[in-house]
Amino acid sequence: MKSFKIVLVGQPNAGKSTLFNVLSDIKAAAANFAGTSVRITQSAIQLDGRIFQLLDLPGTYSLNANDDAEKLTQKYLLSEKIDLIVNVVDSTLLARSLELTSELLELGRPMAIALNMQDEAEKRGLKIDHEKLEKALGVPVVPTAALHGKGVRQLMERCSRLLNTEPPPLPFFPYTAHIEALVQKLAAAMSEPSCGQNGSRRFYAIKAIENPSMVPENLRRPLEADAEAACSQIRDFHQRDCFESVAYERHHLAMKLSEEISEFVPRKTIHLHDRLDRFFLHPLFGRFILLAYFLGFYAAIFFAGNLFSRWLDPLLNRIPPLLVPLQKTSTFLWLTADGLWQGAAGSLGVVLPYFLPLIFLNAIFEDTGYLSRIAFLLDGLLHRIGLHGKSVAAFILGFGCTAPALYATRILENKRDRILSALLLPFIPCSARNAVIFALTAALAGPLWALVIYFFVLMVIAVTGKTISLFLEKPGGLIMEIPDLKVPSLRNALAGTGRKLREFAVTVIPLLLLGSMAMSWLGHLKIGARIDALSSPLISGVLGLPAQLGTTLVFGFFRKELIVVMAKQALGAASLALLPLTAGQAVVFLVFVTLYFPCFTTFMVMGREFGWKTAGASALLSIVVATLSAYLFKVLFLIF
Numbered sequence: 180m181k182s183f184k185i186v187l188v189g190q191p192n193a194g195k196s197t198l199f200n201v202l203s204d205i206k207a208a209a210a211n212f213a214g215t216s217v218r219i220t221q222s223a224i225q226l227d228g229r230i231f232q233l234l235d236l237p238g239t240y241s242l243n244a245n246d247d248a249e250k251l252t253q254k255y256l257l258s259e260k261i262d263l264i265v266n267v268v269d270s271t272l273l274a275r276s277l278e279l280t281s282e283l284l285e286l287g288r289p290m291a292i293a294l295n296m297q298d299e300a301e302k303r304g305l306k307i308d309h310e311k312l313e314k315a316l317g318v319p320v321v322p323t324a325a326l327h328g329k330g331v332r333q334l335m336e337r338c339s340r341l342l343n344t345e346p347p348p349l350p351f352f353p354y355t356a357h358i359e360a361l362v363q364k365l366a367a368a369m370s371e372p373s374c375g376q377n378g379s380r381r382f383y384a385i386k387a388i389e390n391p392s393m394v395p396e397n398l399r400r401p402l403e404a405d406a407e408a409a410c411s412q413i414r415d416f417h418q419r420d421c422f423e424s425v426a427y428e429r430h431h432l433a434m435k436l437s438e439e440i441s442e443f444v445p446r447k448t449i450h451l452h453d454r455l456d457r458f459f460l461h462p463l464f465g466r467f468i469l470l471a472y473f474l475g476f477y478a479a480i481f482f483a484g485n486l487f488s489r490w491l492d493p494l495l496n497r498i499p500p501l502l503v504p505l506q507k508t509s510t511f512l513w514l515t516a517d518g519l520w521q522g523a524a525g526s527l528g529v530v531l532p533y534f535l536p537l538i539f540l541n542a543i544f545e546d547t548g549y550l551s552r553i554a555f556l557l558d559g560l561l562h563r564i565g566l567h568g569k570s571v572a573a574f575i576l577g578f579g580c581t582a583p584a585l586y587a588t589r590i591l592e593n594k595r596d597r598i599l600s601a602l603l604l605p606f607i608p609c610s611a612r613n614a615v616i617f618a619l620t621a622a623l624a625g626p627l628w629a630l631v632i633y634f635f636v637l638m639v640i641a642v643t644g645k646t647i648s649l650f651l652e653k654p655g656g657l658i659m660e661i662p663d664l665k666v667p668s669l670r671n672a673l674a675g676t677g678r679k680l681r682e683f684a685v686t687v688i689p690l691l692l693l694g695s696m697a698m699s700w701l702g703h704l705k706i707g708a709r710i711d712a713l714s715s716p717l718i719s720g721v722l723g724l725p726a727q728l729g730t731t732l733v734f735g736f737f738r739k740e741l742i743v744v745m746a747k748q749a750l751g752a753a754s755l756a757l758l759p760l761t762a763g764q765a766v767v768f769l770v771f772v773t774l775y776f777p778c779f780t781t782f783m784v785m786g787r788e789f790g791w792k793t794a795g796a797s798a799l800l801s802i803v804v805a806t807l808s809a810y811l812f813k814v815l816f817l818i819f
């Protein structure tokens with residue numbers, strides 16, 4: 180059966196991933212900050228007995244890509260076989276969104292428009308005449324509210340119908356007469372784009388003036404002299420750079436269209452989210468609220484995690500006595516079963532209770548748009564350590580998992596910012612390390628120590644960032660977008676939590692089971708002791724910890740959660756609270772665990788995204804920083 184390829188394209192935060200999630204079984208990450216999707220997600224969907232390949236492309240403001248995520252979308256649109264573009268438009272930002280729409284129309288591909296966020300537009304008294312827009316653009320325009328599943332069915336029906344028929348030729352919107360004449364002359368002289376070059380001749384003629392680097396060699400070369408002559412005429416005539424002149428044309432068209440089709444019935448009352456923003460973005464109150472947010476967030480996780488953990492403990496404690504008879508039957512069976520059980524008990528009783536509230540609360544806050552306000556508030560602070568607010572999205576994702584956070588740096592426009600963020604990201608405690616911190620401090624040192632560790636980690640990031648950035652050039656200014664505050668959607672948050680939980684069950688739990696089984700065997704075969712002996716100069720000599728923790732740290736490189744699971748086995752304790760560690764040793768151990776390189780996956784992602792040299796440098800940097808920091812704590816504990 181023939182399957183059609185439909186791509187969702189739109190500006191960041193327009194609701195592409197939300198629409199994708201409504202339509203497909205696979206769930207793409209959707210969150211209320213620009214640049215959530217930095218990779219392409221694909222899913223096959225069935226409608227009216229036909230199969231569609233649906234693709235969620237990273238958000239882009241235009242086809243003149245600035246960052247790596249935008250480049251991915253641009254490359255895909257220009258070179259892959261596409262049957263239909265669905266341009267997802269944020270109705271509350273119509274004028275700005277239509278600039279991309281007009282550029283997409285220039286591609287000359289079949290297209291439909293989802294006028295998304297209708298619910299928000301209505302709330303603000305914005306009425307959009309979608310039929311008028313459809314007439315003006317010559318492509319189907321369907322109002323949707325993807326978050327509530329509204330209009331989605333109609334959208335897909337229109338798409339299906341469009342794919343059944345020969346699409347009518349797209350209208351084109353003439354530019355200012357002088358520029359239009361030059362574009363048409365170039366388009367007429369241009370050879371037909373070949374297979375694998377998706378744009379129309381008009382598209383490439385405009386690009387030859389606006390951004391020649393985007394025009395394929397075979398089309399650009401024969402026209403190079405003509406395009407240069409056209410450019411210099413535009414510059415002389417309009418007294419503007421060519422890129423700006425074309426941007427101006429699209430901007431003018433988008434403004435004109437949006438004024439013609441929308442009507443604004445102003446409301447007398449100030450919107451609640453605007454009133455809230457006065458507090459959230461206030462230089463002083465905003466920072467207090469931020470502090471309260473962090474404290475509240477972590478207190479909630481601590482409380483919920485402790486509660487789950489205590490509730491699960493008695494249930495899990497019923498299993499070990501059932502395994503004891505195996506000890507006499509067969510050493511092989513006993514070591515395997517005991518190892519597997521330790522892994523299962525650690526995953527369910529120690530890691531999951533903290534992991535679950537963390538990912539759920541994160542999903543809720545991602546949806547509110549508050550995270551972008553954090554970026555705004557911390558922009559100044561981040562500049563001081565050589566970064567800027569736009570990196571905050573990646574850093575906040577880093578509290579969940581370092582690997583996607585490394586991908587998220589793709590929304591940063593220059594390489595310098597990407598590398599610096601990538602070197603600092605491994606220091607942010609991911610959910611695995613958060614679970615380890617919560618579980619160990621709850622058992623051995625008390626919740627206040629968790630806060631001390633977080634505060635210390637932030638200091639480490641600031642100092643390391645500042646130090647590295649001394650060797651790099653100064654960062655440029657960046658425009659940051661702050662989306663409106665929204666009431667979080669429970670359905671979205673549950674879907675996001677479910678997605679991460681499945682990932683945890685499929686990829687992490689098997690590793691924890693295998694790791695703890697290996698630990699049982701390593702102990703029995705006395706290999707663990709050899710690893711411990713090798714690492715003991717660092718673990719016991721420098722950090723003053725029991726040498727048996729060496730193996731746990733080596734295995735921690737595969738998954739940080741393994742550390743709590745294995746520590747019990749290594750030190751022969753029935754529960755975390757019975758580990759033979761003083762509160763001081765627990766904190767020194769945790770500081771080291773939090774700061775040394777997160778995990779194997781992070782290493783692989785870093786190698787692929789930034790090169791193996793950067794991955795190696797980052798691993799080395801993190802081990803040095805972790806050792807120095809843990810040593811500092813040891814000395815402080817000795818003094819006080």
Ligand SMILES: Nc1nc2c(ncn2[C@@H]2O[C@H](COP(=O)(O)OP(=O)(O)OP(=O)(O)O)[C@@H](O)[C@H]2O)c(=O)[nH]1
Nearest residue numbers: 192193194195196197209210214215216238324325
């Ligand atoms: N009120 C309302 N909110 C929506 C709607 N569609 C999406 N959202 C919300 O808008 C935010 C952004 O949605 P995403 O689906 O992540 O947007 P995106 O276009 O994929 O964004 P990028 O991946 O950054 O390009 C999320 O908080 C969604 O819950 C809608 O129709 N109405």
Ligand SMILES: [Mg+2]
Nearest residue numbers: 195196215216
């Ligand atoms: Mg997205």
